[in-house]
Amino acid sequence: xxxxAPPGMRDFYPADMRLQNWLFDAWRRxxxxxxFSEYDGPIFEFLxxxxxxxxxxxxxxLFDFEDRGGRRFAIRPEMTPTLARMVAARANSLPRPIKxxxxxxxxxxxxxxxxxxxxxxxxxxxxxxxxxxxxxAEIIAVAVAFLREVGLTPEDVVVxxxxxxxxxxxxxxxxxxxxxxxRAFQLIDRYDKLGPNEFRxxxxxxxxxxxxxxxxxxxxxxxxxxxxxxxxxxAGEQGVAARxxxxxxxxxxxxxxxxxxxxxxxxxxxxxGYYTGPVFEVFGRRSExxxxxxxxxxxDLTTMLDGPRVPGVGFGMGDAPMMELLKELGKxxxxxxxxxxxxxxxxxxxxxxxxxxxxxLRGHGLATDFSYKRVGVSKQFxxxxxxxxxxxxxxxSEYVERRELTVxxxxxxxxxxxxxxxxxxxxxxxxxxV
Amino acid sequence: xxxxAPPGMRDFYPADMRLQNWLFDAWRRxxxxxxFSEYDGPIFEFLxxxxxxxxxxxxxxLFDFEDRGGRRFAIRPEMTPTLARMVAARANSLPRPIKxxxxxxxxxxxxxxxxxxxxxxxxxxxxxxxxxxxxxAEIIAVAVAFLREVGLTPEDVVVxxxxxxxxxxxxxxxxxxxxxxxRAFQLIDRYDKLGPNEFRxxxxxxxxxxxxxxxxxxxxxxxxxxxxxxxxxxAGEQGVAARxxxxxxxxxxxxxxxxxxxxxxxxxxxxxGYYTGPVFEVFGRRSExxxxxxxxxxxDLTTMLDGPRVPGVGFGMGDAPMMELLKELGKxxxxxxxxxxxxxxxxxxxxxxxxxxxxxLRGHGLATDFSYKRVGVSKQFxxxxxxxxxxxxxxxSEYVERRELTVxxxxxxxxxxxxxxxxxxxxxxxxxxV
Numbered sequence: 001x002x003x004x005a006p007p008g009m010r011d012f013y014p015a016d017m018r019l020q021n022w023l024f025d026a027w028r029r030x031x032x033x034x035x036f037s038e039y040d041g042p043i044f045e046f047l048x049x050x051x052x053x054x055x056x057x058x059x060x061x062l063f064d065f066e067d068r069g070g071r072r073f074a075i076r077p078e079m080t081p082t083l084a085r086m087v088a089a090r091a092n093s094l095p096r097p098i099k100x101x102x103x104x105x106x107x108x109x110x111x112x113x114x115x116x117x118x119x120x121x122x123x124x125x126x127x128x129x130x131x132x133x134x135x136x137a138e139i140i141a142v143a144v145a146f147l148r149e150v151g152l153t154p155e156d157v158v159v160x161x162x163x164x165x166x167x168x169x170x171x172x173x174x175x176x177x178x179x180x181x182x183r184a185f186q187l188i189d190r191y192d193k194l195g196p197n198e199f200r201x202x203x204x205x206x207x208x209x210x211x212x213x214x215x216x217x218x219x220x221x222x223x224x225x226x227x228x229x230x231x232x233x234x235a236g237e238q239g240v241a242a243r244x245x246x247x248x249x250x251x252x253x254x255x256x257x258x259x260x261x262x263x264x265x266x267x268x269x270x271x272x273g274y275y276t277g278p279v280f281e282v283f284g285r286r287s288e289x290x291x292x293x294x295x296x297x298x299x300d301l302t303t304m305l306d307g308p309r310v311p312g313v314g315f316g317m318g319d320a321p322m323m324e325l326l327k328e329l330g331k332x333x334x335x336x337x338x339x340x341x342x343x344x345x346x347x348x349x350x351x352x353x354x355x356x357x358x359x360x361l362r363g364h365g366l367a368t369d370f371s372y373k374r375v376g377v378s379k380q381f382x383x384x385x386x387x388x389x390x391x392x393x394x395x396x397s398e399y400v401e402r403r404e405l406t407v408x409x410x411x412x413x414x415x416x417x418x419x420x421x422x423x424x425x426x427x428x429x430x431x432x433x434v
Numbered sequence: 435x436x437x438x439a440p441p442g443m444r445d446f447y448p449a450d451m452r453l454q455n456w457l458f459d460a461w462r463r464x465x466x467x468x469x470f471s472e473y474d475g476p477i478f479e480f481l482x483x484x485x486x487x488x489x490x491x492x493x494x495x496l497f498d499f500e501d502r503g504g505r506r507f508a509i510r511p512e513m514t515p516t517l518a519r520m521v522a523a524r525a526n527s528l529p530r531p532i533k534x535x536x537x538x539x540x541x542x543x544x545x546x547x548x549x550x551x552x553x554x555x556x557x558x559x560x561x562x563x564x565x566x567x568x569x570x571a572e573i574i575a576v577a578v579a580f581l582r583e584v585g586l587t588p589e590d591v592v593v594x595x596x597x598x599x600x601x602x603x604x605x606x607x608x609x610x611x612x613x614x615x616x617r618a619f620q621l622i623d624r625y626d627k628l629g630p631n632e633f634r635x636x637x638x639x640x641x642x643x644x645x646x647x648x649x650x651x652x653x654x655x656x657x658x659x660x661x662x663x664x665x666x667x668x669a670g671e672q673g674v675a676a677r678x679x680x681x682x683x684x685x686x687x688x689x690x691x692x693x694x695x696x697x698x699x700x701x702x703x704x705x706x707g708y709y710t711g712p713v714f715e716v717f718g719r720r721s722e723x724x725x726x727x728x729x730x731x732x733x734d735l736t737t738m739l740d741g742p743r744v745p746g747v748g749f750g751m752g753d754a755p756m757m758e759l760l761k762e763l764g765k766x767x768x769x770x771x772x773x774x775x776x777x778x779x780x781x782x783x784x785x786x787x788x789x790x791x792x793x794x795l796r797g798h799g800l801a802t803d804f805s806y807k808r809v810g811v812s813k814q815f816x817x818x819x820x821x822x823x824x825x826x827x828x829x830x831s832e833y834v835e836r837r838e839l840t841v842x843x844x845x846x847x848x849x850x851x852x853x854x855x856x857x858x859x860x861x862x863x864x865x866x867x868v
Contacts, residue, residue: 001739002739003479003480003482003486003739005479006507009476013520013524014472014473017472020474034796034803037448037452038452038455039445039446039448043477044440044509044541045439046437046438052437060502063499068494068543068545069546073440075477075478086447095820097806099803109501109502111502141793148797251786252789255786255789255790256789257790258793352689355686356689359692360691362464362579363467363579367468368467368469369469372564
């Protein structure tokens with residue numbers, strides 16, 4: 001019986017896995033350089049955990065199931081609910097700031113079709129327990145540090161930045177109260193996808209002809225940061241606070257040296273309901289329709305789980321959109337199979353020695369291998385090259401006579417004779433001689 | 435609404451994650467030193483993939499579900515079916531030997547109770563495309579290299595070793611044909627758990643009083659390797675072949691230097707049906723009831739999936755039993771939070787400089803952090819220690835006056851003054867001065 005991989009799921013053959021590990025390593029390296037600690041949660045959670053935050057409509061996007069005890073679970077479609085649960089459970093004992101990152105695998109029940117993955121990874125970084133927008137700036141700096149780490153510049157990518165309080169104040173200036181703002185946020189979030197005509201149609205449907213949607217549209221597309229901030233500051237005390245907070249965020253971004261990547265854009269509001277402060281998304285400059293990262297401040301997440309209030313700010317970056325962007329920009333590395341040493345016998349009788357040497361070199365942490373078949377020396381050299389070995393070690397008559405080995409540097413093509421005992425005592429050093 | 439973690443699933447808080455990553459890093463390091471390449475597959479597969487190999491009774495141990503298109507899936511409970519599927523799909527293009535490892539996360543629908551995990555990780559290493567028992571010896575050497583890597587000795591652990599052909603020949607010697615051997619394998623597999631009396635009862639129930647179960651029992655408990663091999667060689671041509679194969683395996687294990695860990699034990703047969711050659715399990719010497727690793731040779735796995743025959747040998751080691759054993763033996767490391775540098779301002783006005791320095795040092799890959807609150811110097815030093823920082827960097831008046839920084843080695847308690855430009859150009863070097 002022949003069985004395929006499930007639709008929308010990926011097999012990671014070694015070449016795919018090397019690339020995937022390259023991405024994961026960069027995510028981990030950058031996270032750690034900013035003092036973040038790694039965490040993870042279960043691959044599935046109680047179904048309720050996901051519906052609390054996102055409502056029942058999310059269930060159609062989940063892989064959910066019951067266990068034999070009738071409990072309902074779902075494979076996680078995002079990490080934030082798990083993070084909120086874990087932090088709420090230890091809110092009183094975790095030292096602040098809580099700087100955590102994770103690289104969870106997760107699933108969404110997408111319709112199987114080209115380019116729609118049902119399983120993916122997402123880098124999550126969050127800072128919790130801090131109200132100060134210093135944390136928001138640092139989270140954005142983490143994202144930018146990764147972009148730099150993989151060779152991207154402000155010519156390649158842009159961090160589009162706004163804030164919920166600013167958007168709220170702009171809406172207030174055209175007569176839309178906070179309690180009526182949800183639909184407006186959804187429409188603003190989809191402005192680029194809808195286009196101006198459809199945006200206007202849906203806007204009129206939602207708010208009627210009395211609310212001046214054109215004025216909002218001007219702010220969405222034409223107004224500068226200063227014009228927006230002036231409008232916001234004119235909207236009373238909350239507007240002034242929103243302006244001060246945003247200016248403080250910009251000053252911190254300046255100090256962290258990441259402003260060249262950032263651009264204010266009122267159209268960024270983030271669709272989901274739980275953001276309360278600054279919000280941001282990262283786009284490729286030449287493919288601005290799909291964000292490769294989205295994040296923002298959420299201050300009420302733990303209270304939804306009956307925990308104490310723990311303010312937070314964080315982002316998620318999916319592996320697939322990021323890899324796609326890097327591919328588009330020609331920034332994916334070529335990663336070949338690598339091996340430190342390939343051991344060759346000049347005589348099948350010496351194979352036991354090959355095995356002993358391999359055991360010793362592997363014990364030193366050197367990636368070492370040999371031919372599984374007793375074939376001629378030149379065939380073994382070919383295998384060494386095919387495996388990407390840096391050095392070949394030949395066990396021949398000089399080993400039998402004087403316990404010496406031939407070491408060949410396969411990159412430079414040069415070779416020397418080395419006493420076996422030198423090699424086994426300090427292999428790194430011995431290899432560097434050739 | 436308060437929501438717990440699902441029963442039998444683990445949350446990995448940072449301290450747990452450090453330990454988990456320590457284990458994963460050791461698994462990866464050892465696998466790579468033996469020239470293995472990492473791979474992975476999807477978290478769930480078509481349900482059929484698991485029932486082909488293990489029969490329908492496995493369904494009760496699975497978390498299975500349907501998607502909206504009516505396809506039936508299950509979260510993977512083991513990696514071997516995925517490995518077989520992936521290898522069968524590219525059997526003609528993958529260069530041999532195929533030396534692959536993986537650290538999949540997987541789930542089993544255990545009844546939630548203490549110590550029974552529903553989600554776990556399992557290190558898998560396999561060599562495919564090789565009939566020679568050289569591969570079997572190398573797989574065992576990989577397992578032993580890991581045991582050594584985490585500080586275990588032959589006094590702590592034992593690799594119990596047998597082979598299906600030997601067990602088959604022993605059974606033949608008491609009149610049980612290969613076609614009737616399945617039940618006998620199951621009983622031998624459970625000999626230690628059943629105890630002699632229950633074993634005899636079930637044996638008689640299965641094979642009746644005419645088959646000399648006591649003779650088998652003597653071979654299970656008393657006979658030496660030599661006695662077993664003599665018996666096997668007396669069982670005709672297949673027995674002689676089984677003996678030759680096993681002796682060749684032992685010779686390779688000797689060459690790889692892992693024989694001190696290994697012990698022949700006819701009771702090792704591995705319950706599942708698909709093993710065809712050598713089989714082995716690793717036990718703690720003081721807790722021999724539960725294996726921490728199991729593996730063996732399976733030569734027909736890809737043909738079950740309508741692929742060409744690709745012989746293979748491999749093992750699986752679960753994270754939870756291994757961690758438990760290491761804990762029992764006092765071999766788990768103490769892993770504290772670590773940070774390279776904590777930057778301190780002697781004056782809140784200098785905080786922007788702290789941010790700039792942090793950005794630069796992080797850019798050099800150094801794990802760098804600072805206080806989120808503008809507090810006094812001694813409080814910041816306390817935070818630096820709490821975070822496990824190796825160095826503290828103080829930005830004070832000497833920075834304003836001469837662009838110099840105080841660098842304190844927090845381990846040794848000593849400090850020096852360093853020009854900021856030196857530190858930013860080659861931070862590792864500058865830090866080594868103190």
